[in-house]
Amino acid sequence: MAGLSLVLLAALVVTWLGKDDPQPPQPHLTSPTARQDLAAEALLDLQAAVRSRDAADLGPDASDAAGAAVANAAALRIADFTLRYVDEDAALSTKLPDGQWAAAVDASWRFAGFDARPAHAEVTFVFEVGAERASIVSVGDGDRRTPLWLAGRVQVRRGPASLVVAAEGQLVDAFAKRARAAVAQVHKVIPTWKQELVVEVPASDEQLDSVLNAEPGDYANIAAVTTTVDGTLSPSAPVHVFVNPEVYSGLKRDGAQVVMTHELVHVATGAATATTTPLWLLEGFADFVALRDSELPLSVTAGQILQKVRSGGAPRALPAGNEFDTRTTHLGASYEAAWLACRLLAQTGSEQDLVRLYRQVSNGGELDAALRQHFGFGEKELVARWRAELRRLAG
Structure with a gap:
């Protein structure tokens, strides 16, 4: 196990260096194999309860975290x-109270009726051991994705x-009202494309970072992002909107x-997994x-780019690459410039010529030829x- 291996390695290093000083305090050791077995049983109970939609399958003394997951499911x-x-998260376990430990858990799930295929991700679970059972204390934390529906009610x-x-x-x-309106708007322009929409709204931007396993600040400047649920570029991965x-x-x-x-x-x-369409x-x-x-x-829809044109002239090229980086200081102007190109x-x-162009290029067609x-x-x-x-619009 990872934690025990680190301790043995530290002991070998001390011996090799010939140090006589007392060995420094060792990391807090977490569950031995028996506790891992209990954790696996707790996961099987949660899996059964989610599938049956019955919290009774969680067994006695089920935690609030497990009960919330069943209700959400x-x-x-x-x-x-x-x-x-999968394995114990030794680094995170050392920060937990005695009797608790963290582990990486391989999870898969699908929102029936909206996701064609399941998402797959490693998720952090925190367990607590009792006399003969382990309970799920919480889901999340650590350097892993935290599905919103598993993180709380x-x-x-x-x-x-x-x-x-x-x-x-x-x-x-x-949010539900705006989602319904969005479906109707999109259907007017691209009725042949799939319009099912899943919107996930975390409690805060910090929770958004946790849901997407993002670095703090990655999405600080944007209102929403469309991406795969599991962070892959697989065309089969579920794609949701995260606010x-x-x-x-x-x-x-x-x-x-x-x-x-x-x-x-x-x-x-399918923009979330598109890799060749110009931004x-x-x-x-x-x-x-x-x-x-x-x-x-x-003045509202293109105010930023037109101000840039007035102060420094028209850009020499269509916006691309890092001009759409979420941390850039002129992100709004880049979006406005791109919109005006498509409007032109x-x-x-x-409108249908634009739709056909987009379809052809997104399917791999060469832009200039299209x-x-x-x-x-x-x-x-x-x-x-x-x-x-x-230049004309900027006056």
Whole structure:
């Protein structure tokens, strides 16, 4: 076991160095094999209870954490749920009270009716041993993903094409309303693409980092992100929208709806696992759909990029790469610039020409060739027209 191996290694190093000083305090040792067996039994009980939707299968003295997971699973219709004890997390265990230990657990789960295939991730579980049983103290912490539905009690709102799961304290009905509106908006432009939407709303930006296993600050500047549930780029992985409540709560009604619709476009078009679509097209197209019926003035929808044009001239190239980094200081201007490029294409040709361009490029088509096919000019001409449009709008 990892903890015991570290202790033996430390002892060998002390002997080899010939030190006579007393050996320093050793790390807190956690569960021996018997405790791991008890933890595996507790996981099997939770697995059975989630599958049966019956907390009685948890056995006597079940913890609040396990009970919350069963209740959440029933509301979310969790399917394909499996848990497997992997190994002790010795570093985290040393920080826990006596009798408790942490372990990595391989988990899989699926939101039935919305996820076609299960997500897979290593999740941190904390256990506590009793006389003859182990109980699950908590789920989360450590350097692993923490599925929101396993981290504590959640609120659930289910519609025919949208599902919202929110931490307690969040305005789940408001999110559900915006999710339904987003489905209707996206359907107007891309009715043939899948529009089922799952929105997860953590309690805080810190919990968002935990749910996504992100570094603190990675998503501090954005209101929501569309990504795979397990962090992989596998096309078969479930894709959900994850909200940053700290930023999203500061948006006005129209802005909040634009964000929700934008993210649904990413879900519908498979953007979370797209690796070749230019970022300006990927993000600009999502904003084009989200802003299609908006009556917001350009001072709101393009104010940042137009100010940059007035102060420093039009950019020489369409936004790309690190210009869409979540930590960049001009992220808003990059999104606005991309939206205006897509709006220009739709005005030059048609909305459906833009949709066809996006579909072709997202399926691996070469951008310049697709532009010529649908609009009659290539990428160089697009940049020139876009720069001229930015100067015109900036006055």
